[in-house]
Amino acid sequence: MSQLPVVSSAPAPQVPAHLTESTHRYVESGLRGSANTVRAYAGDWKRFAAWCQVHQLGMLPAPVEAVAGFLTELADAGKKVATIERHAAAITKAHELAGLESPTADKKVKVLLKGIAREKKTRQKQAPAFTLDTFKRTIKSIDSQMPAGLRNRALLLLGFTGAFRRSELEALNIEDLAFDDEGLIISLQQSKTNQTGQAEEKAIFYSPDSALCPIRSLQAWLRVLGRTEGPVFVSLRKNNQVTTRRMTTKYINLIVQQYLGSPYTAHSLRASFVTVSKLNGADDSKVMNQTKHKTSAMIRRYTRLDNVRQHNSAKELGL
Template sequence: MATESQLPAASSPPAVQVPAHLVKSTQRYVESGLRGAANTVRAYAGDWKRFAAWCGLHQLAALPAPVEALVGFLTELADAGKKFATIERHAAAVAKAHELAGVESPTADKKIKVLLKGIAREIKTRQKQAPAFSLESFKRIIRSIDVTVPAGLRNRALLLLGFTGAFRRSELEALNIEDLAFDEDGLVVTLPQSKTNQLGQAEEKAIFYSPDSAVCPIRSLQAWLRVLERTEGPVFVSLRKNNQVTSRRMTTKYTNLIVQQYLGSQFTAHSLRASFVTVSKLNGADDSKVMNQTKHKTSAMIRRYTRLDNVRQHNSAKELGL
C-alpha cells in the first residue's frame, strides 16, 4: 500500500503463463518499465503527494480518484499561477499513480483534456525558456573564476564540461570518474543512462581540448580531479564551508545555484545546454552534429533549444550581397 508521499507499487503483470521461478523477475521488470527514469519518479512522487494531500483535505479519494477531484486540483494550481508545464506534470503524476496501481485514471476523461486545453490557452502554453549566453561573455566569466581554491576549480570544471558536453544537470550530477576516458585527442564521457536513454544503452559525448588553457574543459576537469585524489566515485561533490572536499555527490539544486552565481539569476543549469545548441548553430554546425552531442532524437528539438532572440544573430539579410 503506497503512502501519500510515494507512488503506488506496480500492479501485478498481466495474467500470462510465466514459469514460477520467473514470476518475481517479471514483476520487477514490469515495475521498472512503468516507473521510468529515477528523476521522473522523484518528481512524480512529489506531485502525487500534493494531490493526495489535496484530496484528503477535501475528503475525496485519491486512488482511484474521481474526475471531479482532479478537475478541482488542476484548477486550483492554475488559479495559483502555476506554469502550464507544472500543471501538466501533476496530471501526468496522477496518471502514472493510477497506471502503477492498475486502475483507470481520471486523466483519460475528456473533461480533463478540455480543462487542460483551456488552462493552456489562458496562461499561454509557451514556457519560459532558460536563456542562452554568448560565447564571449561565457569565456570572460570562466577566466574570472578564482581557481586557487577547490570551489573555483570544481565550478570552472562543471561550467565548462556542462557547456561543451551539452549536459543535462541530472547527467552532471550522476557523472562518475569511471565514466571518463582521457586520451591525446581529448575526452570521451560515457553516460550509462539519461533522460532519453532509460534502457541503459551507453551513450558517449566527446570533449575536445581548447588551445586556451584558461577555458579548456579537459584541463579544467583534470585540475579538479587532482583535488579529488581518487579514481572512482562522483565527479562533482559538495564542499564544506572551509572548502574541504567531501565524498557526497552534488545535487542538481547546487548545479543551478553555481550557474546563477557566475552567469546571473536569469540563467539556469539548462542554459549550458541551450547555449551549446545556440552557439553551435551560430557557428554553422548542422543539426546532425549538434544532435550527436546533445543526444536529441529530432531536428525539431534542436530548433526548440536554439535561442536566437536577437533579430541580427541569424538572419539571411546579411547575405543579400548589397
C-alpha cells in the same frame, strides 16, 4: 524618427558608392505606410545598422551570420516575436530597395525565425542562452586557486561543451571518463532520453586556451579529488574541504546562477551549446550527436556516425 540614419560614411566595398549613398533615402521612400510603421521600420533599421557597426559587420549587403546573430540577440533580450519579425522585415526591405538579395531569404534565417516563434509561444519561461563572449569572460573571472573555484570552473566548462543536462552532471562518475591524446570521451550510463542504459557517449575536445579548456580544467579538479572512482562533482564544506557527497541538481543550478546571473539556469549550459553551435554553422546532426536528443539515434542510423568524434559540433564552439 522617420529618417534612417547613415551609420557609416564609408560605403561597403562590394556595393557601388552611389548606391550606398542613396540607400537610406530609398528605404525611407519604400517604407511608406502608416506613420507608426515608418517610424518603427526606421528605428529597426537604425538598430541593426548600429549593431553591425559595433560588431564590424557589413549591413548592405549583410551576411547571414550578422542577421542571425542580431535576431538571436533580440530574442535573448526578451523581445516579442512580432518585434523580431518586424526587424527582419526592415532588413529585407532595405536590401530589396538597394537591389540586393536579402539575407533574410536564407534558409538559416527562416529556420531561426521559426524556432524563435515556436519557443516564445510555447515555452515562455525557457532558460535563456548566453553568448560565447559572456561565457568566456565568466570562466576567466573564476578564482581557481581554491577547490571551489576549480570545481565550479570544470562544472561550467564541461556542462557547456558537453551539452549536459544537470541530472547527467549529477550522475557523472570518474569511471565514465576516458582521456586520450585527442581529448575526452564520456560514457553516459543513463539520461533523460536513454532510460534503458544503452551505450551513449559525448566527446570533449581540448581548447588552445588553457584557461578555457574543459579537459585541463576537469583534470585539475580530479587531482583535488585524489581518487579514481565515485562522483565527479561533489559538495564542499565551508573550509573548502572536499566531501564524497554527490552534488545535487539544485546546487548545480545555483552555481550557474552564481556566475552567470539569476536569469540563467543549469539548462542554459545546454541551450547555449545549441545556440552557439547553430550560429557557428553546425548542422542539426552534429548538434544532436552531442546533445543526444531523442532523435539522435535515428540521425546516426541514417548517417552511419560510428565514431562520436566525427561530425561533432563540440569542435566548433570557439573556446
